[in-house]
Structures are given as C-alpha cells and as structure tokens.
Amino acid sequence: MEIKNYRTITKEEKEEINRLASNLYPLLKIDDNESNSTILQKMKEFVENLKISNNEELEKFAFELGSLFGNIICKEYGWEWHNITTPDNQLYCVSSPKNKACCICHNYFYSILNKSHSNNFNLLFNMIEKNYPKDWYFMILS
Known part of the structure; x- marks a missing residue:
C-alpha cells in the first residue's frame, strides 16, 4: 500500500469514532465499566450471530x-488512532x-x-504486544 499521508486523527475524527463505537453499547449490553475481555467476548458473539441484509x-x-475494537486496542495497549491517505483511499x-504496526x-x-x-x-487482539522489536518495519496487522 502506497501511503501519501499519515497523521494522528483530529479531535472531531476521534469524536466520530467514539460515537460509532458507542452505537454498539445498547446492542451488546455493555457500558464503560466492562472489562476489555468481556466486551471482546460480547463482540465475538454479536458478530457470530449477526445477519446482514444489505451492503x-x-x-x-x-x-x-471497527471503532469499538480500535478503541479497545488503544485503551489496552496504548496505541493511537491515525488517518492514512493513499492514492485511492482515506483510512483510519x-x-x-x-508506528511499527497498525490495524485498519x-x-x-x-x-x-x-x-x-x-x-x-x-x-x-491477544497477539498484540506493547513493545515491538527495534528491527521491525511498519506492517499492517490483518
């Protein structure tokens, strides 16, 4: 992937990501006090049972x-949200x-x-570590 621009997200972008993540709280029956492992388990069950009818x-x-998962990674491992611009796309x-690894x-x-x-x-999530070896190059986890 050719990266044209890479930056930390703005306050407005962070607010939108948080809003999207919070949309799932009632569906998953979670609140801010739930442990990450509990939220991840509820997410797993939700995804396994989700029936999607259209694009x-x-x-x-x-x-x-994705917003909820990214927020959990940030909370647990100290990662940060970034905006990536490629010739064809804008991604978070x-x-x-x-910046040794990222997850889109x-x-x-x-x-x-x-x-x-x-x-x-x-x-x-369980394979992510806080500190990466110095000889790692930027890589995308997927």
Whole structure:
C-alpha cells in the first residue's frame, strides 16, 4: 500500500469514532465499566450471530465494530488512532506507539462481516504486544 499521508486523527475524527463505537453499547449490553475481555467476548458473539441484509448495514456495522475494537486496542495497549491517505483511499487505523504496526480496524471488520476473512479478531487482539522489536518495519496487522 502506497501511503501519501499519515497523521494522528483530529479531535472531531476521534469524536466520530467514539460515537460509532458507542452505537454498539445498547446492542451488546455493555457500558464503560466492562472489562476489555468481556466486551471482546460480547463482540465475538454479536458478530457470530449477526445477519446482514444489505451492503449499507454491512458498512454500518463494520464502522461501529471497527471503532469499538480500535478503541479497545488503544485503551489496552496504548496505541493511537491515525488517518492514512493513499492514492485511492482515506483510512483510519490504530497504530502502535512507535508506528511499527497498525490495524485498519474498519476494513478488518468489513472483511470479517462479508466473510472474506475469518472471525479471528480476539486472536489478533491477544497477539498484540506493547513493545515491538527495534528491527521491525511498519506492517499492517490483518
């Protein structure tokens, strides 16, 4: 992927990501006091039982689940949200503290929901570490 621009998200972008994530709170029956592992388990069950009827619904849930997942990664591992601009797209990702790895959460959940990727976000979450070896190059986790 050719990256033209990479920056920390703005306050407005962060507010939108938080709004999207919070849309799932009533559906998943969660609140801000839930542990990350409980939220991830509820997300897993929700994704496994989700029946999507159209592309608009698919995109809606991909943005909401991706936002919630990214926020959990940021909270647990100290990652930050970033905006990536490529020649063809504008994306949001969470990136490790030294920008050694990132996860494009919305696209990741889109691929899970449209069944082109297995539902393994819990495994990915558990494989993330706070500190990466110095010789790692920037890589996208998916």
